[in-house]
Amino acid sequence: MAAAAATLARRITRSGVLPLCRRLPVWGRAARRPPGLPLAPCRAFSNKKIQVDMNESSGVATMKFKSPPVNSLNLDFLTEFCISLEKLENDRACRGIIITSAIPKIFSSGLDITEMCGKSTEHYTEFWRAVQEMWLRLYSSNMVTLAVVNGSSPAGGCLIALSCDYRIMADNPKYTIGLNEAQLGIVAPFWFKDTFVNVVGQRVAERSLQLGSLYPAPEALKFGIVDELVPEEKLQEKATAVMAQWLALPDHARQITKSMMRKAVLDLLVAHREEDIKNFTSFVSKESIQKSLRMYMEMLKKKKS
Numbered sequence: 275m276a277a278a279a280a281t282l283a284r285r286i287t288r289s290g291v292l293p294l295c296r297r298l299p300v301w302g303r304a305a306r307r308p309p310g311l312p313l314a315p316c317r318a319f320s321n322k323k324i325q326v327d328m329n330e331s332s333g334v335a336t337m338k339f340k341s342p343p344v345n346s347l348n349l350d351f352l353t354e355f356c357i358s359l360e361k362l363e364n365d366r367a368c369r370g371i372i373i374t375s376a377i378p379k380i381f382s383s384g385l386d387i388t389e390m391c392g393k394s395t396e397h398y399t400e401f402w403r404a405v406q407e408m409w410l411r412l413y414s415s416n417m418v419t420l421a422v423v424n425g426s427s428p429a430g431g432c433l434i435a436l437s438c439d440y441r442i443m444a445d446n447p448k449y450t451i452g453l454n455e456a457q458l459g460i461v462a463p464f465w466f467k468d469t470f471v472n473v474v475g476q477r478v479a480e481r482s483l484q485l486g487s488l489y490p491a492p493e494a495l496k497f498g499i500v501d502e503l504v505p506e507e508k509l510q511e512k513a514t515a516v517m518a519q520w521l522a523l524p525d526h527a528r529q530i531t532k533s534m535m536r537k538a539v540l541d542l543l544v545a546h547r548e549e550d551i552k553n554f555t556s557f558v559s560k561e562s563i564q565k566s567l568r569m570y571m572e573m574l575k576k577k578k579s
């Protein structure tokens with residue numbers, strides 16, 4: 275596992291673009307399972323920050339974030355996420371993934387702000403490439419991707435949910451979700467914005483992005499940021515039912531449709547990846563941005579006392 279992580283990290287950082295393998299539609303992957311072979315009911319693999327359980331009889335993997343305290347997306351987390359996605363993408367038995375959190379009340383707190391504070395240009399480059407890679411893999415996945423948002427999900431956490439095919443959120447107004455970058459004095463990049471627009475439409479996206487709005491679950495439903503609210507104790511049951519509904523269709527038709535809907539947005543980042551990294555590194559390197567991020571971190575810490 276450590277060797278695989280190191281290899282992927284090297285590939286992400288050195289070659290510039292990790293080959294987006296199996297990005298094009300896969301024809302009926304479940305149908306290629308040899309007939310008559312007994313299926314092991316469940317397989318699992320776990321890294322430090324993400325637990326994956328694969329149910330081979332349903333073809334559905336559950337990916338649980340388990341990086342305390344708040345599942346923030348640092349370089350190690352992003353690398354593990356990409357490796358897990360790649361493993362599942364290449365597993366013909368896997369047709370769908372449920373992405374959720376093992377940390378109570380938090381889905382993900384978004385990008386780890388400490389990765390964007392006081393570091394070198396090389397570090398920002400490596401970090402941002404990993405953020406891009408995570409999004410490219412998730413947004414272009416051939417699998418059915420279902421976010422089960424069982425806690426707060428600001429910024430990068432919200433991006434993960436928005437990149438899935440369907441979002442179920444726990445019906446708890448204390449949990450919030452949204453792209454709140456503007457509140458931190460930073461700007462959601464164009465591919466965050468495009469992903470958001472594809473889910474909620476231009477008007478809601480523009481207003482929410484300018485205001486950096488974080489929506490309590492009921493409002494998130496109202497604005498279409500999530501598709502359904504479900505009592506927390508019913509999330510698992512609901513996720514299983516939704517996944518079964520999506521998997522009832524032939525893979526190839528769903529995959530080609532998904533690719534058609536998302537291709538333009540994906541192609542744009544692939545074509546402008548290096549430019550996007552340069553924009554990010556020069557933006558976060560500005561003293562004014564560093565100051566905003568430091569103040570935001572201090573505010574988070576003060577909130578406790």
Ligand SMILES: CCCCCCCCCC/C=C\CC(=O)SCCNC(=O)CCNC(=O)[C@H](O)C(C)(C)COP(=O)(O)OP(=O)(O)OC[C@H]1O[C@@H](n2cnc3c(N)ncnc32)[C@H](O)[C@@H]1OP(=O)(O)O
Binds near residue numbers: 382383426558571578
């Ligand atoms: C011209 C255009 C160019 C383009 C330039 C691009 C610019 C960059 C774009 C970046 C895109 C995305 C950005 C992000 O994702 S930034 C992250 C945004 N996240 C947040 O705002 C969430 C902040 N956190 C919270 O609101 C709360 O922590 C919580 C998630 C609601 C949980 O609350 P809690 O009360 O349960 O826990 P709390 O005590 O607050 O936190 C526990 C400890 O965790 C630390 N922490 C929280 N969030 C983060 C984080 N995102 N990164 C790093 N650390 C985090 C917090 O400080 C506590 O630490 P400690 O225990 O005090 O040491």
